Amino acid sequence: MPELPEVETSCRGIEPFCVDQQITRIKVRQPKLRWPVDADLARKLKGKTILKVERRGKYMLLQTGRAALMIHLGMSGSLRIVESSVEAAKHDHIDVHLSNGKIIRYNDPRRFGSFIYNTEGNAHPLLNKLGVEPLSADFNSDYLYAVCQQRKVSIKTLIMNSNIVVGVGNIYAQESLFMSSINPKKAANKISRKRIESLVVAIKHVLAEAIKAGGSSLKDFTSAEGKPGYFQHAHQVYGRGGEACNQCGTTLKQIVISQRSTVYCGNCQR
Structure with a gap:
């Protein structure tokens, strides 16, 4: 399972390509992940600009202002930045299309990951009981x-x-x-x-x-x-x-x- 360093690596890997970019489209090929992907996810995020990429625990947060796309990589998930011309492969379940022509592509053979539309910030039920971040000053x-x-x-x-x-x-x-x-x-x-x-x-x-x-x-x-x-x-x-x-x-x-x-x-x- 990807742990904190792997998730942090993914955050840092996609950040240069998606910050200040508008989400133009979301293609969901397989909605049956750990939790079913919201059928309205594409509509809710279309036109939103990704302002920053953050991590809380093992969750990646693509912040768009009042909401965030909250991603968990599960047991086997990974994100890639690919060109829009690159054909989807097996287990490529979700594409987030950006205004710069890039795609954030989510691959997950075991489908234990999740894509969640979060309007509650750190008060979200999946985040509100998490302990301190180990690399922060609070962990001493x-x-x-x-x-x-x-x-x-x-x-x-x-x-x-x-x-x-x-x-x-x-x-x-x-x-x-x-x-x-x-x-x-x-x-x-x-x-x-x-x-x-x-x-x-x-x-x-x-x-x-x-x-x-x-x-x-x-x-x-x-x-x-x-x-x-x-x-x-x-x-x-x-x-x-x-x-x-x-x-x-x-x-x-x-x-x-x-x-x-x-x-x-x-x-x-x-």
């Missing part, structure tokens, strides 16, 4: 330590809770915990403030590096330009169960936490 050690003090769940489970902090998916949780030398099984309320400070720094660093690298290339994800992410080449633990730790040589352990596969180093992470 004071905030995370206070939350941890009230929770007995594993620290990995906590930082993957989107009601607490958005976008720290399985890959980035594992990498951040390795970088901060914290065992993913450790109870959140048993971690010292100093170690929480290290974890906040690690989360911000790992996500920033992943965005810089274009996101991790999961089998279903490529960027808006069609280029895969390269952060997977920097994985220290994710997907490396049974291999040697790059830091100490100890065999990396693979376990399951909250139904998610988790790899860590029993020597480096305490």
